[in-house]
Amino acid sequence: MQLRISIQDGTPIYQQIVEQVKYLVAAGRLKLGDDIPPIRVLAEQLRINPNTVARAYLELEREGIFTMRQGFGTKLAQVKVLLTRREKLRLLAEPADRLLTHAHHLDVSLDEVIALLRERDAAMQPKSSQ
C-alpha cells in the first residue's frame, strides 16, 4: 500500500491517509480481502506518529472500509467493501470545494468553471482511465 504524506498540505495527516486509502479503494488498487500493513509498520514506513496512523485506521473502520481483527498481537485489517457511487461522489466533494473556493477568489463564475471542466476533460480523453 503506497501512500504519500505531505506536510505542506493543509489537511491533517490522518485525514490524508483516510482519503488516500479511500481513493485506492475507489480506483480498485485495494481489493476486498487485501491485507493492510499493521499500524506500527505503516508508521515506520511513512515516518509519522503511530497514533496518527491508529486514528486513521479507526476512522476507516468507523466508515466501514477496514475490518480490524486481532491476530498474534498485530491487528490485521481487510478491505471489506467497495465504495458505492454515493461514497465516490463524497470523495470528490473536497477537491470540488477547493476548486470552487479558488474560482470564487479569482472571480470566475460557475458557468465558466463548468466550461473549463469540459475543456480539460476533452484534453484528457486519450489518457482517461474508466
Add this chain to the structure above:
Amino acid sequence: MSHGGTSGWQTPIGAMLWEIWGRRKVNFAFHTIALMVSLFCVRWIQHGTNQVVERVLVMVMLSCFLGAYFDLLTCFGYIEADARKIQLGYPARLLLKPVSTLRLVLVPMLVGGAIVATVLLIWNQYILQPLAHTSALNPYWLGAIVVSFFWWMQALAWSLPLMPGRSLIMLIVALIHLGVGILPLLPNSLSGWQWLILVVLLVSAVLTAWTGLGLMRQGKWDGPSRLNLFWNRWPSFHTTGMRGKFGSAFAGQFWLEWRRQGLILPGITSGIMFVILPLIFLVNQQSGVPAQGADFVKILLILTLLVPLVISSMMGATIARFDQLQASNALPVYIGARPITNGGLVIAKLAMALASSALTWLTVLVVAAFWLVVLQRHWLISLIPDVSPFHVVTTAIGCVPILLLLILYTWKNLVAGIGAGLTGRRWVVGIFTGWKAASAIALVGLFTAAKFNSDFQAALLHWLPELFFVALVAKVAVAFAIFSRGLRQNVITSGCVGWIACGWLAAGFFVTGYAGLVCRAMRHSDLWLPITLGGFLILPLPDLAIAPLALTWNRHR
C-alpha cells in the same frame, strides 16, 4: 599584512601577541602580585628577623615562585584544545591565516622563550639569589635549560597530534632536560660539552616544531595515522569492545574513575622512581661518600618515601575532576544523567583513590627492588640491622603495617580536597588552595617556633593531647551535622554514610593498634595518646561528608 599608517598591532605578529595579552590579563596580574609579595618578603628578611618568620617567608616566596612561574609557562605555551576536543595543540584557526609556518612557529617560541627566561632571571636576581646565598647554578644556564624545555614542550605539543603515547615522549624529553641540567654539577668530562648540547637541543626544538607544524598544515595529521589506527584497534584481540557487563552501578562508576585517573599517580611515581633512584646512586658514586653508610640508606629511604607523598598532595585537586578535556568543571552529562546518587559518585572516587594509592606503593616497592637488583646493591639489605633494632624478617613483616599507613596517608592526600573540587566552581577551589597553603605555612611556622623556642615547645607538648581531643570532638560533630544534612536532602544513602564512617573508624583503630605496639616496643608509652588522637584527626571525615553536598551544588545548578 599592513604597511605603515596603522599601529604595530595590526601585523600578524602583533595580532598574536595581543591575543595572548587579551586572554591572560588575569594571569599577568596574578604573576605581578606574586612578584611584589616575594620582593616584599625578601626586603623583610634582609632587614633581619628571627628564624621563625624567616622560614615562613621563605615558604611563602617559594610557593609564589612555583605557582606563578608554572602558570607563566602554560600561558605562553600557545596550546589549545581543538574544536572537537580531541587533542591539545597549536590553535587550528591560525593555520589558515596567510602567515608562513616559520613565523607561526617562531613568534610564540621567541616571545615565550624571551619572557620565560627574562622572568626567571628577574626572580633569580632579586629573590632567589639573596635568599640562597649561593650560586651553585649559573642562572643563565638555568634559564637556557628552562627555555629549551619550554620549546621542546611546545614543539611536541604542536607536532604530534593524535599520536598515542605523546605524554610518554614528553616525559622522556623532560627527563633528558633534567639530566642535561644537572650536568654542570657532576664533576666529569661531559661538563665541557654542556653548552654545545644545549644549543643542539634548542635548535632541534625549533626544527621539530617547524617540520611538525608544516606537516600539520599540509593536512598530514588530519586523519588518524596508521600508528594511531593500529593503536586504537590493538585491544580488539582480547575485547570486542563488549566484554562481560558490570555487576552494579558502583562497579561501572569505579571503572570509569579508574580509567580516567587511576594510573596517574602510579605512573608518575614509577616514572620518577625510574629516574631518581639511579641518579642517587650515580651522585653517590661521584661524590665519593661511602655507599656502605647508614646515612646513605636513610637518605634513600626518605627520598623513596617522599616522592609519592609529595606528588599525591600536589594532585589533590585532580581527583575531583571527571573529564580532563572539558572546559568547565561542571558534571559531564553522561555521568550526571545516570541514576546514581551523589554519594555513590563520591564513593566511587574514594575507592579509586584507595586502589590508586595501593598500586603506587606497590610500584615503588617493585621499582626499588628492580634498581637494587640491577645496580647490584642488594647488599643494602644487609644494612638493615644497622637501621632498625629488629631482625630482618621481623622488620620486613613490621613494614607491612607501615606500608598500609603510607597507602592510607597517600589516599588522604588525594581525597582531602575532594569537596572543594566537586563543587565545580573555580573560585571555591582557589579559596581552598589558598586555605591549604596558608595552613601549611602556619604549620611550618608553628613547627619552627617550637623547634627554636623551647618554652613554646614544652607548652605545646604539654597541651597537645587536650588540643587534639578538642579538635577531634569538633571534627566528629561537624561530620555528624553534615552527614545528617546529606541524609535529609537525600544526597547520600545511609549505606554510603556507613561505609565512610566505618572506614574512618577502622583506619583510626588500625593506627591506634599499630601505634600502641610500636610505642610499647620503643618504650615511649606517653606518646601513644597523642599519636592515636592525631591519627583520627588526620584521617578525613568531614571532608568526605561534605563531598556529596558539594556535588549536589554542582549537579543541580
Add this chain to the structure above:
Amino acid sequence: MKSTLIKFPSPSSAEAIIAVSGLSRQFGTKKALNEVSIFVPRGSVLGFVGENGAGKTTLIKHLLGSLKAMTGSVRVFGLDPVLDPVGVLSRVGYLSERRDLPGWMRVGEFIRYTQAFYPGWDERYASQLLDQFQLDPVQKIKTLSQGQQAKTGLLAALAYRPELLILDEPSSGLDPVVRRDILEAIIRTVADEGRTVLFSSHLLDEVERVADHVVMLHQGRVVLNGRTEEVRAGHISALLAFAQPPGASPVLLGAHAVTGFGSEWRVLFGGSRTDLVTAAALIGARVVEERTPTLDEILVARAGGKGS
C-alpha cells in the same frame, strides 16, 4: 501575552508524566524561562519548537535536575528530579544537544558503562541497534562523526526502554540518512505501549509528522501549546487585497505577521475564517486567497512578529 489553545489535560490529571508549573529561570539579567507551565500525558509525543535561545534546552535541563527550579515546580513521574535524581533518571533516556559523550571511551565501553546503571537493559535490543546503526564497538568516540555520535547517544538512551525519552535536537547537524534512522528509532519507541517522548527540534516537518502535541517557546514564554493539527488549523495564511493601498504596513487585529506592499498583503492570522473576514473588512480589505500555514510559517511569524 497569554498562551492560546491549551488543550492538555488539567494539572490534576493522574497521567501527567511531566508537570511543570509556573517555572521561571533567570541567568543574570536574562530571563531564560518566564512562567512556563506544561503538562505532558503518558504516551504522547511532545514537540518543542522555538528559535535558538528560546529556552528549550533550559527547560529540558530542569526536567533532568541539571537545573534547580528557582520559582515554580517541576515534577517528572510525580517526583522532583532534584530531590530524587535516581527515581527520575532511572526511567528517563536522554540525548543532549551537543551529545556530550566521553571522547576517550570506545563505543563498546560506553555501552557497557551505561548498562551498569539500568537493571532493565535489553541486551538483544542493544546489539540489534548496534547493527542497525552500523556502529563499531572498538572505535573511540572522539573519532566518530557527528551522526555516529548522535546514534551512539541514542542507542545508550533507548536500550533500557525508558518510560520517558527526552531528546534535545536529535537531528541537528545530521545528514538526511541519519535523520531517517533516528526518526524511525523514535517512532518505534512511541509504538511501544505507554512510552512518552519529548523532543525539541528545528526541523518542523519532523515535528509535524511525529509529534502529537506542539509547544512553542519564544523568549522563555509558552506561545503555543496544543495538538499539532489544531495548532495548524487555528491559523490561516491569507492574501488580502486592499481597495486603497494603505500607506504603511496595515495593522490587522489578530495577525501575527504582515508582509507585502502596495495593495496586496500576506498575513498570518490566528483564529477562524470568519474572524479573519471580519477583521479584514474592518480595515477595508478582502480575502483573496487562503490556506493552512505550515508549522514553519506559524513559528517564524509568532517568533518574529509582535504577537498578540
